[in-house]
Amino acid sequence: MTTPATPDAPASAPLLDLHSLVVSVRRRRRLWSALALLGLLAGAAVAVLLPPPPTAVTKVLVAHQQDQPNDPGTLIRTDAALLHTTRIAGAALKAMGSPERPEDFMEDYEGLGLTNNLLQITVTGDSDAEAVARAGALADAFVADHVRRIREAADAEAKTLLEQQARMREELDRVNEAIGDGPPQGGPQDSATMESLFARRAELTSRVTDFGQRAAEARVGTPRLVAGTQIVDAPRVVRHSLTGAAATNAAIGLVLGLVLGLAVAAVTSVVADRPxxxxxxxxxxxxxxxxxxxxxxxxxxxxxxxxxxxxxxxxxxxxxxxxxxxxxxxxxxxxxxxxxxxxxxxxxxxxxxxxxxxxxxxxxxxxxxxxxxxxxxxxxxxxxxxxxxxxxxxxxxxxxxxxxxxxxxxxxxxxxxxxxxxxxxxxxxxxxxxxxxxxxxxxxxxxxxxxxxxxxxxxxxxxxxxxxxxxxxxxxxxxxxxxxxxxxxxxxxxxxxxxxxxGPRRTERRPMxxxxxxxxxxxxx
Known part of the structure; x- marks a missing residue:
């Protein structure tokens, strides 16, 4: 049997009454206001009591042999990842004469690719001078490592081409010895053999020349890449504004506290079920x-x-x-x-x-x-x-x-x-x-x-x-x-x-x- 619905007594009530929820949350304004104020004060206190350490920043222009106009930033991200290696960190510490472990030093700096060829290095230290020195040593170590890798790659490619050229020369010498001082006197079979030897000599001569040119070109681009990899922005100290940091942290704490307070008020309102x-x-x-x-x-x-x-x-x-x-x-x-x-x-x-x-x-x-x-x-x-x-x-x-x-x-x-x-x-x-x-x-x-x-x-x-x-x-x-x-x-x-x-009463009869x-x-x- 279905209960007939009346205007004052609806047949079914909603599972969650948003009107009651909003009113309950608004009545708990002391809770979420207190949490918002607490977040505001905590954010400002963090900025004052925990100021950021001295920081230095530098920028390095990195040239790549495989640079493409449509590169999505893979090469610069690879350079930023290579920056966080014990080899580069150890080279920088060795240049500064520091006994610090490379693993510990890697936690004090980070690299960020701004563009496809621009790398920003941010380093922290105990003082401004130490942060600047660390940033300079790290940038020099990265540039030296990058240049070394470029030269090693060019030398390896040129060496491979020259080895191929040497093998072609040895084969060409053997063909020349087979040909002799002149064409042999014989039948048609000997003539065909000589023709194939002459064709092979011509092919080997062309390949020897080609390998020589490629070996020379492999080293031609290296100076350009080496010159293109350099420090374009000298290490400098990053100035922090205490007022700006306190305002930013306070705003973040205010928003987080307000959101947390509203969430807690809403959950407690639903769970408590207090009309x-x-x-x-x-x-x-x-x-x-x-x-x-x-x-x-x-x-x-x-x-x-x-x-x-x-x-x-x-x-x-x-x-x-x-x-x-x-x-x-x-x-x-x-x-x-x-x-x-x-x-x-x-x-x-x-x-x-x-x-x-x-x-x-x-x-x-x-x-x-x-x-x-x-x-x-x-x-x-x-x-x-x-x-x-x-x-x-x-x-x-x-x-x-x-x-x-x-x-x-x-x-x-x-x-x-x-x-x-x-x-x-x-x-x-x-x-x-x-x-x-x-x-x-x-x-x-x-x-x-x-x-x-x-x-x-x-x-x-x-x-x-x-x-x-x-x-x-x-x-x-x-x-x-x-x-x-x-x-x-x-x-x-x-x-x-x-x-x-x-006051005066007004009687109104309503149908039941x-x-x-x-x-x-x-x-x-």
């Missing part, structure tokens, strides 16, 4: 968001607005408590101090017309242990709630955090307002709270959301699916019996307080679905 949108919190608790209050106000221009919102919420809750024949309580999740302050404000407002006692069920007796101010109502510990005078109205304040004794919540009040901090409880725990309150027959009037996301435009009002069952107040719906819809002009709840019973399968344990009850 932050009023839509999700209302859906998991099975009660509408009836009011919102910021957790703290730092900006001076927002304090007045926060005090006004808190006053409106207190006035609204005062009317709700006065109109309720059953005791009312405030149960907090992640905001014990805010719930305690709200309970005291509510008790002060009620004390103007009737006697009120606040039953403190918060962890650590937060209200009972504080010093009372003049005009504050009486506060008793939750364990002594039965000692309260019979004629006074009891206003309970407790907690639904993990480890809560659920059986004591009913003694604080059979009707309650949940004061929940956004993003504090996981989705599983919000379901647990809703189920436990239903089992204890504690009716939820609504949810007061503390520290909401300022850019949240979702609707925290549950319009469909009234809760019915043996453990539910028949006069309390999912959207709250005494509340107004928490919406603004943008389709979501505004950032000011939407308090219960504040004919049949609906419960999608949670609370609705099933």
């Amino acid at each position: 932050v949108l009023r839509r999700d919190i209302a859906a998991h608790l099975g009660a509408s968001v009836i009011a919102e209050l910021p957790r703290r106000t730092v900006a001076p221009w927002r304090r007045r607005r926060t005090r006004a919102a808190r006053t409106r919420l207190t006035t609204s809750l005062t009317r709700t408590v006065r109109g309720s024949a059953e005791p009312v309580s405030l149960l907090e999740l992640g905001c014990a101090r805010a719930a305690g302050d709200l309970a005291l404000d509510l008790a002060r407002a009620l004390a103007a017309e009737e006697a009120v006692v606040v039953v403190d069920g918060l962890p650590g007796a937060l209200l009972a242990g504080r010093r009372p101010r003049p005009g504050d109502p009486a506060v008793v510990d939750g364990g002594r709630a039965a000692e309260a005078p019979p004629g006074e109205r009891a206003l309970g304040v407790g907690s639904v955090r993990p480890g809560t004794p659920w059986t004591d919540l009913r003694y604080l009040g059979t009707r309650t307002v949940l004061v929940v901090r956004a993003g504090h409880g996981s989705a599983a725990w919000l379901h647990t709270v809703a189920r436990q309150l239903a089992e204890q027959r504690v009716a939820v009037i609504g949810v007061v959301l503390i520290d909401p996301d300022p850019r949240d435009r979702t609707d925290g009002t549950l319009w469909h699916g009234l809760r019915t069952g043996p453990h539910t107040d028949p006069h309390t719906g999912l959207h709250g019996r005494d509340e107004r819809p928490a919406r603004n002009n943008g389709g979501g709840t505004s950032h000011a307080v939407r308090a219960v019973g504040d 679905p004919a049949a609906r399968v419960p999608d949670s344990d609370q609705e099933a009850r």
